[in-house]
Amino acid sequence: MKLLDCPLIGRRPISEFDYVGEVRKPPVDCDTETWAGFVFNRQGAPSVLRERWYHRPTGYWFILDRDTLTDEVKAIVDHREVRYDIPA
Amino acid sequence: MSWKLLKYGFKRSHDEPRFFPEPKELKSHYDVVIIGGGGHGMACAYYLAKEHGITNVAVLEQGYIGGGNTGRNTTIVRSNYLTPEGVKFYDTSVKLFEDLSDEFDLNIFYSTRGHFTLAHTDSAMRTMRWRAEVNKHYGIDSEVVGRDEIGKAVPYMDLECAGHTPVMGALYHAPGSVARHDAVAWGYARGAYNRGVEIHQRTRVTDIRTRDGRVIGVDTDRGAISCGKVISMVAGSTPRITEMLNLPTPIEIFPLQACVSEPVKPFMDTIVVSGSLHVYVSQSSRGEMVMGASVDPSVLHSTRSSFDFVEGLADQMVDLFPFMSRLKVMRQWAGMSDMTPDFAPIMGKTPIEGFYLDAGWGTWGFKATPVSGKTMAWTAANDQTHELIEPFRYSRFADFDLVGEKGAASVGH
Numbered sequence A: 001m002k003l004l005d006c007p008l009i010g011r012r013p014i015s016e017f018d019y020v021g022e023v024r025k026p027p028v029d030c031d032t033e034t035w036a037g038f039v040f041n042r043q044g045a046p047s048v049l050r051e052r053w054y055h056r057p058t059g060y061w062f063i064l065d066r067d068t069l070t071d072e073v074k075a076i077v078d079h080r081e082v083r084y085d086i087p088a
Numbered sequence B: 001m002s003w004k005l006l007k008y009g010f011k012r013s014h015d016e017p018r019f020f021p022e023p024k025e026l027k028s029h030y031d032v033v034i035i036g037g038g039g040h041g042m043a044c045a046y047y048l049a050k051e052h053g054i055t056n057v058a059v060l061e062q063g064y065i066g067g068g069n070t071g072r073n074t075t076i077v078r079s080n081y082l083t084p085e086g087v088k089f090y091d092t093s094v095k096l097f098e099d100l101s102d103e104f105d106l107n108i109f110y111s112t113r114g115h116f117t118l119a120h121t122d123s124a125m126r127t128m129r130w131r132a133e134v135n136k137h138y139g140i141d142s143e144v145v146g147r148d149e150i151g152k153a154v155p156y157m158d159l160e161c162a163g164h165t166p167v168m169g170a171l172y173h174a175p176g177s178v179a180r181h182d183a184v185a186w187g188y189a190r191g192a193y194n195r196g197v198e199i200h201q202r203t204r205v206t207d208i209r210t211r212d213g214r215v216i217g218v219d220t221d222r223g224a225i226s227c228g229k230v231i232s233m234v235a236g237s238t239p240r241i242t243e244m245l246n247l248p249t250p251i252e253i254f255p256l257q258a259c260v261s262e263p264v265k266p267f268m269d270t271i272v273v274s275g276s277l278h279v280y281v282s283q284s285s286r287g288e289m290v291m292g293a294s295v296d297p298s299v300l301h302s303t304r305s306s307f308d309f310v311e312g313l314a315d316q317m318v319d320l321f322p323f324m325s326r327l328k329v330m331r332q333w334a335g336m337s338d339m340t341p342d343f344a345p346i347m348g349k350t351p352i353e354g355f356y357l358d359a360g361w362g363t364w365g366f367k368a369t370p371v372s373g374k375t376m377a378w379t380a381a382n383d384q385t386h387e388l389i390e391p392f393r394y395s396r397f398a399d400f401d402l403v404g405e406k407g408a409a410s411v412g413h
């Protein structure tokens, strides 16, 4: 069975988690082309991806750096690290 | 044992002709390089040679012919899609498939079974009616059927699904078929080779060279080649190729798994798909139940299979076919699906001159093998995106002009 470490309660079966996808920062003030690129395009090649996960039983959201070639979790990332300001 | 076979066994040399030639040296130049020796790459090479007289072509395959998703798929061929552009495209493919055995003089075991997409909810029934109407409008044999008809056609299925999610009806598509995947790739490959195309297995493209926005050649692990045109047909490896050119795409790679049970007596001659339960099944000519589900939940560049897949699949499958709880799983495997946000492929010209893309085949690209080969060959030969694949063009995302096939494609093989 595949397992993943929930930062809150430790190792759990992967079926308890939802995958949300890459954590990205939207370009706020940009032209349509850049916006389309942000909406649709993805980092598709193997890499260490910073991604959001959700653990259903605890209702806990968290962020991982994961190698998408080896499936290795490299780091658990603090929410504050990916925070950005929305311009007024 | 026949006399001929016995005599053959005692012979010193066995001079059966090889299906494929021994590999030779790479030339320094080709007019067209095709990356990827799956069904799509082989079909494209075949039609380039056959329909456009372009034979100075090399197909470069990092592994062996058909060893990618082509040899891992569950071979469902159908055309009952949701959008007009999807229906027209896949219908052309189904028609090409029907004649392939004759065209190749090789049995591809094309077997027309009839394809049921079960609906377990009102909203699923609505989508089935919608699909049936679009299909009929384009002359495709497709209709909504009730529980009685399903029960008659698919014995041993529990229409109540153990009471959880009773089957309400289905979309029935009589032309739905299965075929032998390897034979499709081999048939195209032999046809291409006989017309002069070079096929190089164990040859990996490591970089694509451009000058002033034009393709001028590729680097491989066996040396560099110059060429005027490159067609990328690498399915689950597409982002690695487009990264060489800094060409952004929406493609994300998710593993897709499948398995077969031990063989049992033939009892089911149809293909059964349940979008709500996320599973599908057909019986192979050897009697095995060929089963699959949706893609794995997170991005991964890997062809490892997992216990979670079989467990999740069995959980749903046993609701549909209670007797299957007694069957053993014989083999399981995985491929890498190149998923797009609108469940439609990305095909045709790209912003880089001489670089053509055939990708975004996700969980549904086997059935498109003939039509993709044909339209991509036309596109590369004429340096113009073929009309049938225009809706699938690379620029549709920048134009906010997506295809909207998602409704018909969940567990959409």
Ligand SMILES: Cc1cc2nc3c(=O)[nH]c(=O)nc-3n(C[C@H](O)[C@H](O)[C@H](O)COP(=O)(O)OP(=O)(O)OC[C@H]3O[C@@H](n4cnc5c(N)ncnc54)[C@H](O)[C@@H]3O)c2cc1C
Pocket (backbone or CB within 6 Å): B035, B036, B037, B038, B039, B040, B041, B060, B061, B062, B063, B064, B065, B066, B067, B068, B069, B070, B071, B072, B073, B074, B075, B076, B077, B203, B204, B205, B206, B233, B234, B235, B236, B237, B256, B257, B258, B292, B333, B334, B335, B336, B337, B361, B362, B363, B364, B365, B366, B367, B368, B413
């Ligand atoms: C489990 C599973 C079930 C499926 N079921 C169905 C189904 O029922 N019906 C359906 O229509 N579709 C189905 N599909 C999808 C279908 O298999 C694929 O969309 C289709 O086979 C893609 O064919 P292809 O020729 O484009 O790619 P592939 O067959 O994957 O070929 C691409 C080739 O490119 C090679 N390659 C990659 N990178 C390089 C490089 N750098 N240099 C040289 N060569 C390279 C690879 O080795 C590979 O052989 C399924 C897929 C899977 C995984």
